[in-house]
Amino acid sequence: MYKMPKESKIQTPEWIIKGFDSPAEYQKSLGKKVAKKKTSEKTFKLRLCPKCNSDEVGVVLTGEEGRRNDDWECRKCKFIGKSFKEKELTEEEFMKYLDEKGEEVA
Numbered sequence: 001m002y003k004m005p006k007e008s009k010i011q012t013p014e015w016i017i018k019g020f021d022s023p024a025e026y027q028k029s030l031g032k033k034v035a036k037k038k039t040s041e042k043t044f045k046l047r048l049c050p051k052c053n054s055d056e057v058g059v060v061l062t063g064e065e066g067r068r069n070d071d072w073e074c075r076k077c078k079f080i081g082k083s084f085k086e087k088e089l090t091e092e093e094f095m096k097y098l099d100e101k102g103e104e105v106a
Contacts, residue, residue: 014026015027041090041091042090042091043088043089043090043091044088044089044090044091044094045086045087045088045089046086046087046088046094046097047084047085047086047087048084048086048087049074049076049077049079049084049085050079050083050084050085051074051077051079052074052076052077052079053085054074054075054076054077055101056075056076057072057073057074057075057084058073058075059071059072059073060072060073060080072084
């Protein structure tokens with residue numbers, strides 16, 4: 001005999017029940033930090049060495065046992081680690097950064 005699958009019950013979100021206009025407004029009323037809205041503007045992430053502040057950083061690729069491949073290495077001062085600084089730039093800031101660095105921009 002064929003059994004009908006149980007239908008899942010859809011519940012009204014708590015923020016609607018409490019009378020808020022958006023989930024962000026509800027989270028704010030609870031004292032929780034609300035994530036910023038993403039903008040349509042393109043952003044670029046720049047990884048910097050915590051020791052010498054250089055952007056010449058790359059992933060360490062090794063096949064050694066006991067060593068994971070999520071290490072980063074500064075090519076300038078040879079610092080190796082996981083906690084490299086990350087800076088987020090807008091497209092305009094990134095282009096200015098490349099100009100100052102002397103990189104050719106097409």
